[in-house]
Amino acid sequence: MKKSVKFAAVLLSATILCSSCIGSFGLTCKLKNWNDRLGDKWVNELVFLGLNILPAYSLAAFADVLVLNSIEFWTGSNPVAASGESKIVKNNAGEDVQVTAVENGYNLSCGSEEMQLIYNEAEMTWNAVYNNQSTEIVKFVDGNNALLSLGK
Numbered sequence: 001m002k003k004s005v006k007f008a009a010v011l012l013s014a015t016i017l018c019s020s021c022i023g024s025f026g027l028t029c030k031l032k033n034w035n036d037r038l039g040d041k042w043v044n045e046l047v048f049l050g051l052n053i054l055p056a057y058s059l060a061a062f063a064d065v066l067v068l069n070s071i072e073f074w075t076g077s078n079p080v081a082a083s084g085e086s087k088i089v090k091n092n093a094g095e096d097v098q099v100t101a102v103e104n105g106y107n108l109s110c111g112s113e114e115m116q117l118i119y120n121e122a123e124m125t126w127n128a129v130y131n132n133q134s135t136e137i138v139k140f141v142d143g144n145n146a147l148l149s150l151g152k
Contacts, residue, residue: 022069023072025061025068026068031051031057097110136149
């Protein structure tokens with residue numbers, strides 16, 4: 001009886017200590033996003049099934065769980081999570097805008113126009129860089145407050 005109580009106490013302690021950080025599963029997400037861009041839904045489904053038979057998705061998830069998400073937990077960043085990932089979104093005018101994640105922010109491009117949103121960790125600010133001019137748009141004061149610059 002005492003052994004099972006001790007085991008339950010250790011197990012409960014471990015669940016409390018290891019809670020609330022499941023990670024971003026960067027490698028698995030990159031594999032899924034790559035598959036999504038291959039073609040129509042039929043091609044995507046066939047490739048998805050093939051990658052599950054090979055067990056590419058299982059191996060990617062295994063690497064995320066054991067290695068990459070652990071690195072993310074201890075360092076705060078996942079080595080493969082966002083950098084280089086790109087999405088196309090629509091702006092208010094209905095134009096396609098390509099948003100690419102980079103190490104410290106995002107690159108946005110629409111036609112020949114480009115802008116960067118850069119996070120400065122030392123100053124806790126987000127800056128918009130356009131035509132080689134940087135403008136601070138958000139400054140974090142503390143964990144609950146931020147100052148938003150609306151321009152001139």
